[in-house]
Amino acid sequence: MTRDEHEVLTVADYAGGFGQGEQYVEVFHGVSFGVRRGALTAIVGETGSGKSLLALSMMGLAPESFTRTAGSIHFNDRDLSALREDEWRRLRGAQLSMVFQDARAALNPVITIGDQLIDACRAHRKVTRPQAAEIAERALRDVRVPEPRQRMRQYAHQFSGGMAQRVMLALALICEPDVLILDEPTTGLDVTIQADVMELIVDLARSHGLTVCLITHDLGVVAETCDDIVVMYQGQVRETGGVADVLAGPQDSYTRRLIAASSFTEVAA
Ligand SMILES: Nc1ncnc2c1ncn2[C@@H]1O[C@H](COP(=O)(O)OP(=O)(O)O)[C@@H](O)[C@H]1O
Ligand SMILES: [Mg+2]
CATH class of the missing domain: 3.40.50.300 (P-loop containing nucleotide triphosphate hydrolases)
Known part of the structure; x- marks a missing residue:
């Protein structure tokens, strides 16, 4: 082959x-x-x-x-x-990163969206928490989530299906996969x-x-x-x-x- x-x-x-x-x-x-x-x-x-x-x-x-x-x-x-x-x-x-069909089910219901993004970022990048928070906010802005800073303090159930799918995209992209x-x-x-x-x-x-x-x-x-x-x-x-x-x-x-x-x-x- x-x-x-x-x-x-x-x-x-x-x-x-x-x-x-x-x-x-x-x-x-x-x-x-x-x-x-x-x-x-x-x-x-x-x-x-x-x-x-x-x-x-x-x-x-x-x-x-x-x-x-x-x-x-x-x-x-x-x-x-x-x-x-x-x-x-x-x-x-x-x-390698993946986005699943049901975004809200793939998000953690008891951790804020911001913390999930920050954790994902810090799992793969050597950045401080404030740096990760900035990257997370930018990632949400990149996927066109309005008012990203406020949104970071919210939980998955506070997002519509379309917005949750954008969050999943931000999560998938935050470590800049190939x-x-x-x-x-x-x-x-x-x-x-x-x-x-x-x-x-x-x-x-x-x-x-x-x-x-x-x-x-x-x-x-x-x-x-x-x-x-x-x-x-x-x-x-x-x-x-x-x-x-x-x-x-x-x-x-x-x-x-x-x-x-x-x-x-x-x-x-
Ligand atoms: N955990 C599992 N245990 C047993 N069979 C499974 C499991 N997951 C998927 N399958 C079987 O594998 C085949 C392919 O499933 P899947 O990849 O979900 O198809 P698709 O995504 O194209 O709809 C199906 O026949 C499905 O029943
Ligand atoms: Mg399938």
């Missing part, structure tokens, strides 16, 4: 599943794709195809009951399966707010030079914002390529069905 030097993440023949022996159920049947540095890569596919588990695997956060049986995930040429837990902790946040993984970051938000949050994500990605993996089922968003696309179906990659190419001329039957089933039609027509 040769790795493209521009790939920051390389998933190669990745296989694995849950359970032991006779009870083993395979989820990934040999998944391969690469994520180009600085690109926005969409991972699409129906529910249950393995998108979230793949994201968690890339973060070293797959459940204990999951076993990798073959293949590898490399991050900047490092084999992630070889990492110890302390190496993972250094990598996570500082280099790669940001977003798992359906706008699902569950009001449609009008979804567009704002997506626009913010794309702006931040481009201005910070981030590499982004965006898990989404919205092909309209993919067409508008992403560079590359990975189409997953039942634990396999069915098609990968540039977004414009794949959406205009899908080679795989499942990709064609996905395009036909989505409300998105312009490019597919």
Whole structure:
């Protein structure tokens, strides 16, 4: 397996599943794709195809009951399966960061937003608490949370879904990671707010030079914002390529069905 030097993440023949022996159920049947540095890569596919588990695997956060049986995930040429837990902790946040679907559930309900940002910052950067507080306030301003200083004293339940998702973005970005993984970051938000949050994500990605993996089922968003696309179906990659190419001329039957089933039609027509 040769790795493209521009790939920051390389998933190669990745296989694995849950359970032991006779009870083993395979989820990934040999998944391969690469994520180009600085690109926005969409991972699409129906529910249950393995998108979230793949994201968690890339973060070293797959459940204990999951076993990798073959293949590898490399991050900047490092084999992630070889990492110890302390190496993972250094990598996570500082280099690889993730935003989960349900922002409010991912935030700590009993710690102020400010303290969560400050703690995240100090976990990876040698800064004093006042310096971290300044960085935290700037991070909230970057994700366009109004009145960030006042907001830092509040708790997750005092934030709307859209504002909580912005806080999650600030948390994910506060240590200036190279790669940001977003798992359906706008699902569950009001449609009008979804567009704002997506626009913010794309702006931040481009201005910070981030590499982004965006898990989404919205092909309209993919067409508008992403560079590359990975189409997953039942634990396999069915098609990968540039977004414009794949959406205009899908080679795989499942990709064609996905395009036909989505409300998105312009490019597919
Ligand atoms: N903790 C778990 N235990 C057992 N099976 C799981 C677990 N997490 C996910 N799975 C299974 O792995 C498959 C992929 O799930 P997931 O990655 O959540 O899909 P997606 O995010 O694409 O909807 C599904 O069949 C799901 O049932
Ligand atoms: Mg999922």
